[in-house]
Structures are given as structure tokens and as C-alpha cells.
Amino acid sequence: MKSYEKVIEKIILICAILSTLSVGLITVFIFHSGLPVLKDYGVLSFIFGMDWKPTNGQYGIFPLILGTLSVTFGALIIGIPTGIACAVFLVEILPSNIAKIFKSAVELLAGIPSVVYGFFGLAVLVPAIRTYFLPIYQIFRPEATTTGFSILAGAIILAIMILPTVVSISENSLAAVPHEYREASLALGANKRETIVKVLIPAAKSGILSSVILGMGRAIGETMAVLLITGNMPVAPKSMLDSVATLTGTIAMEMSYATPTHQSALFAVGIVLFVIIMLLNILAQLMMKRMGGGQ
Template sequence: MEVVLFICAFLSVAMVVMIIVFIFGAGLPLFKKVGLRDFLFSTNWLPSSRTNPSYGILSFIIGSLYVTFGALILAIPLGLLTAIFLSELATPKMNRILCSAVQLLAGIPSVIYGFFGVMVISPQMRKWFGGTGYGVLSASIVLAIMILPTIISLSEVAISSVPKGYREASLALGASKWQTIMKVLLPSARSGIFAAVGLAMGRAVGETTAVLMVGGNAPIMPEGLTSMVRTLTMNIATDMGYASGIHRTALFATGVILFLFIMILNIFVQLMQRKVNKKE
């Protein structure tokens, strides 16, 4: 059994290594033809031009940042407050009902979220803010709904795992229920909450289908919340079906940047977790 478990663990690591080797091997040759500076800091994406093709992805990087952090700004407060309610305030019956709803929310396919965004969210954005209704704000709202189950579930587990003695000691010293939650439980569960936010951030960065349906998919620099946007994942999904030659290589190079982008975000979250753990 020990050998079987070792083989499974080895295969998991091997698959990650093979994916990294494949993506980097297919994408890095682009930088011999197109400079890294032009690729990262240019906003011109014209791969189909016969006279002067260009492969700048800065607008896609900015679009990914806008949509990801917009979704986190919306989802973190709502998800954390829901987790607090589930772990500390809800009755057992209500806890079971709401946890089942959160699990159901996590199982809905991405295309259904995208369809909901197209039919419900985008028309409302068009009505309230004008424009097409497709853009950063619509994509952020849809993405926030999609990452809520991750934040709620993991944060609820982290808060519930705080030792019961912490609650009893705080209440015995005269603290109110809310003071106990804010001053004792949340600081004690910070490590788990950071992990929840990190996983939600990775889901947000990597989401393609739903964002593609409501983001507008315009290869331009986003100028505001109502501006249409194209993210790194959207760019790969949109062009991969017909790309060839250096255009296809540019899409793999976009995957390399996306991979590094996610790694940087994960490293940042892990450093924050270590800082919190060290302080504790």
C-alpha cells in the first residue's frame, strides 16, 4: 500500500512537471522572434496582420487583474460574513440547508454562470451604467458568484476549527458574541481564511468560459468598470482554434505568463500565511 500511495503522489508531481515543460517548451521560442519587452508591455495584439503583426498582451494582463481583484473585492466580504453566520449564528437546521445550497452553487457548470450573466447581469449593467453591458463589472460579478463557494466553505471550516475554549474564555471575560467573533475567532482562523482566498484567487484567474461570455472579449486596454475586457485565458480560448505558426506560439507564451502570474499570486498568499503564523 505504501508503494501504491508513493506512485500516486509521484504521478501527481510528474503531471505538473510535464505540463510545465510542455507549456514553457512551446511558448519560450516566441521571445527569440518577439522581444519580451514588446510582448509584455505592448497593447497591440494584431497576430493576423500580414504586413506588421504584433503580439502585445499588456491589455490582457491588466484585464485579468481588473476582473480578478474586482471579483475578490465583491466575494471576500460576502463569503466571510456568510461563513461567520454558518459557523457561529445559524441553527443546525439552517446550517444544513445553507451548506447544501453552497455545495450546489459549487457544482453549477461555468457555462451556466455565463448564461446567467448574459441574460440577467449584463442587461442590468446596460440599464444602470449604459454601454453594452459587457465588461469588467459584469465579469467581476459573475466571477464573484463563482468563487463564493470556495471562500464560504473553507472559511467556515477554519472558523469552526478554532478551539471551543477560545470562545468560552472570551465570553467569560465579558466580551459580547460579536466581539468574540471579531477579536478572537477571526484572528485565530486567519491562516485558513488566507488559504480560502488564495484558492479563490486561483479559480478567478483561471476561469475562462463565464468571463468570455460576459466580458466583451475586446482586445483593448480596459478604461473603467464598464469597459469591455479580454483576459489572458480569454485570449487563449478565443484564438487557439485557428492560430498557427508564430501566432500559436504566442498563445503558448501567453500561457507561460499566466502560469507565472498564478505562481506569483500563490507565493504572495503563502508569504502572508507564513507571516500570520509567525506572528501567532
């Protein structure tokens, strides 16, 4: 081996390490910048504090956590059945050449920048909720009011945004179910619907579940769309038409004008976000691995 090749090999190794190191570097810097506030303020009163009033020096992020959770679960309730149905439709029902076109359409959905979704929500969904949905809602709850900037608007847009994730991973795991399963089920006299519901979906369970977890991670981490349409009010929500502030939206909005302590508090919000997302990702990775090992 020529000597320069050894050098090249080293450089390549460094590149490989560099691409990994960034995760560590990100972790170190986020924690380094956010920990002081967590220490001074106390982890519990930071996470469970009900008041986010940075100008008064009050940094309780529980309203933000509630905001993120409500929008995320709303998105999951809408997005997951739709996504799984879509995957089943693609794999089991549509002929494969049409399914291909459908699939590239869904992939297109994934490529649209989040700020465009946010703008669409702002321009269409928010006014629609204010003028069309509110009167219907008021039939049941006459006292309800809304500006349109709401959990509902955020949940609908996020649901559309997580669809590509849910559809493509569920679809892959459905397609990976061995053909014998289908044949065996049909041979036993089950019809196609029964085969899908009782054989295929259970067999693809772990893949579908990991798509749900990844979709959830995407919804929690999404910033620009929710920033534009949830109203950014750091108050615990009471109905789905209330405005909320999310963890991500608060960071993006307040970072540019924050004082040093406030900035550090925003980094601490980042820590909370980071930990949640990491746990979800690791869970999804383990799930996928189990899926791979099971076959």
C-alpha cells in the same frame, strides 16, 4: 513476499509518480511551446506591450493582464466580504442543522459548470447592466456608454463563482478556532459581535487569507464565464463598464484559428498565466501549512 507482489508494488509506485509527473509534463510543454515567441519578441515587450494585434504580428499582452486584473479585483471586492460574512453566519449564528443545509447549497454552487454561469451572465446580467444600470451610472457620468459586456458583469459572475471557495475554507478555519477562545472572550464581558470581530476572525486569519488567495487563483484562471460576458476587447479599460479581454479568454477564443506564431504567442500567454497561478497556489499552500502548524 511473493514475487508478483513486488511487481504490483512497482506498478503502484509508478502510478503515484505518474500522478505527480503530470505537473512537470504540463510545465515542460507549455514552456516549450511558448518560449520561442517570448525569446523573439522579448519578455518585457511581450508583457508590457500595449497592442495585442495578432494579425499584425503585435503581441503585447498588457491589455489582457489589465483585463484579468480588473475583473479579478472586482470579483474579490464583491466576493470576499460576502464569503467571509457567509462563513461567520454559518459557524457562529445559524443553528448547526440549518447551517448544514446552507452549506450543501453553497457546495451546489461550486458544482455548477462555469459555462452555465457564463450563459446566465450573458442572458441576464449583460442586458440588465445595459438597460438598468447604465441610466443610473449616467447620472454621475453622462457620457458613459456600454454594451453590457463589461468588467462589472465579469466581476459579479466571478464573485459568485469564488464564493464556495471562500466560504468553505474560511468556515473550516473559523470552526477550527478552539472553543476556549470564545469562552474566554465572553467571560471577559465581550459580546458575541466583539468576540467574532476581535477574537475569532483574527485567530482564523491565515485560513481566511488562504481562502482569499485560492479564490483569486480561481478568478484569474476562470475561462468560459468571462469569455462569454466581458466582451473580449484587448484594450486597456477606462471604466468598469468597458469591455475587456482576459488572458484565459483570449487563449480559448483564438486558439482554434491561430497561425503557428500566433499559437506560440498564446502559449506564452499560458506561461504568464501558469506562473501567476503557481505563485498564488504555493503561497496558499504555505499559508495553510502555517495554519496547521500553529494549532
